Amino acid sequence: MTSGPLRLGFPVKVLGNPALKSNDARRAQSNPHLRVSLGYLAEIFDYLAKHEIGMYRMSSDLAPYATHPDMPQFHSMVNDCAADLAALGLRAREQGLRLSFHPSQFIVLNSPDPELVRKSVWDLTSQAEMLDLMELGPEAVLVVHVGGVYDDRIAARQRWIETWPTLPEPVRRRLVLENDDLRFSCADVLHIHEATGVRLIFDHQHFWCLNQEGLDLRETLERMLRTWPGDTRPKIHFSSPRTELRQLSRKNRKTGKTEIVNIAPVWTGHADFVQPFEFIAFMRIAQGLEFDVMVEAKAKDLALIRLRPDLVRYAPDVAARFGLFDAQQDALDGEEASLLVAGGE
Template sequence: MNIGYACTPLKIHNKTTRTFTLKNYTEEKLIECIKFNLEDLYEILKYNAYNDIFMFRISSDIIPFGSHEINKLNWSNIFKDDLKKINDIITKNSIRISMHPGQYTVLNSKNLSTVEKSINDLEYHAKFLDSISNDKSNKIILHIGGAYDNKKDSINRFLNVYNSLSKNVKDRLVIENDEKNYSIEDLLYINEHVQIPIIYDNLHYLCYEGVDTDSFKILNSIKDTWKKRDGKIKVHYSQQAIDKRIGSHSNTIFINSFLNYLKSIKDFDIDIMLEVKDKDFSSTKIVNVLKELNNTLDESNKLSALKTYEFYLKERNLELYNEAEYILYENGMIEFYKFIDKCASINIDEALSLKALKEFYLCTEKFLSKSEITHLNKLFKNNDVYKAKEYIIKISRRNKLDDNLKNYFLHNI
């Protein structure tokens, strides 16, 4: 079982979403953006592999204007060495990658121009994946699209367009249930006609059906849509955010709910893409839980987990850190994370938060410029904890201070 997250890690400064506006387009800017995006993709994959995160969704923005007619650049040739380097780290570590085109890539649209642009977008995504991996288990995830007041006709439009796609795209494409238009049952109907793998999203299922379900039943119904060449069944897992609109992703993956999910899918060997706001924090959380269940957890995992949440605990209650440390070493990682989850409901004490922030700042001050220090001290003087955290994140990314970014409490999640 592999665990992954989408697009941009929080714990390191690297990102693959550099772009610019169309009106400012120049080939020089495009080349510069692609260069930095590819360099950072390599660093992200290296970081993920080091932390036993072997799944990753690559941003569609990795090549700015990837499917736009303005982009005539032969990027796959210009950056062949960078792409080969990325291929090597993917292959060496058996990392499973994917891409997920956005809401404007709609194959069943009634607008022919939209369909044409959508096909071009899928060709771009397939080309990029082909440039870094020959493994066809690395997929492009797509929703069916709109229902347009007639689901049957809309499905038929999807089928007709799908049948016109290149083999390259078909080899990569998988479909996912959504929260309001197309259910797992609808996707199974589509699969009967075009044999396309199905991704099960548990939160989308809950939104569409209005009730939760036994994930075993769903996985059992879709397992045969995944052939050997497609790799292991892949699912999207998320949890409903408290007090947010239905379908909103939670800030973190809460362990009790995940363990219940894990119990329901125990008979399947699947890969799980986490869709959650704290991204690689939750990925590490789940990786550590699986390690403990498999008796492969080591001391470094414990030390890292404790350091990650140190100030998160201290800004709520000074005793919480000592309690968490005791739980971790006496009761184990799973109980430690349950305790961390419980602490999420404890209100932050403003005075303690400021104290924790200043304690943290003392460890960071030597890496900052005079102007950065002056601005931070101004925020401290105004007791503006939220903005101080945001500013530390900003300057930590700018100055590549990844040790700062690994502190959960800074991210205002």
């Protein structure tokens, strides 16, 4: 098990410094390249170090068009950047930075369409290759969901199980499976784990949105954490549900006029920030368990930076688990103010 305080991380986009780019997003005709993305990533590493953030999810588009079937000119870019990946991986290890990928929703391993599965495996293989070339340990993972239901949830779940042994070894070694909020619950992914051995990611908000089996929170969390080997710290996802009223402009079908419509929140939606009391309550339920936390709030790094002083202020016992203490309160408050009030760096 990795020693030291638990880590907080955030995904992809840096809101605290809008000048930072997460990947080379130029279109194909401009010849985007992984090497450019790695330069951007190095600048994000500087930002993470400055703000003492120890976990980060890299963009799944880090290597643009690397697996596009109609653009073979981009297919060699990962191998072409082997030395660059190794250098950046060394820096991540020296910085104590935990990295991961969360491939897009278009990556589906349980599709009845074998061509979609083949393309998905190609994408996963490319991302696993990048993590391997960076020489990152087993904590650097590829997070995926089960996929579609296709009118038969049990059959769809079984197809994922049957796809598992066909995956390339680097993909199986890096792949972890997350419960989702609409289709496949913790019970579903635990069933898949029993059949395959794949490691599992516990998503707190998804657990509450989809738990038709009525599983107990602490017991389920423990079971999912145990799917990780003892020498690798698990990680989980945490977000708070969006609660605010939204007002949208819509055309009235009867009158043809545009009107303002009040829209209630959908509980699967993520809030901009983490509700600290919800997080504190969860961490106290999880007392004695070790895992890093990926903060999946809409405000990204700003949500993480806001959460830290909240923990010190309202729950010193929880704050201490993340290496945060009362003596740091003024510094944490100042960091929060500089990013949230002044609008970034």
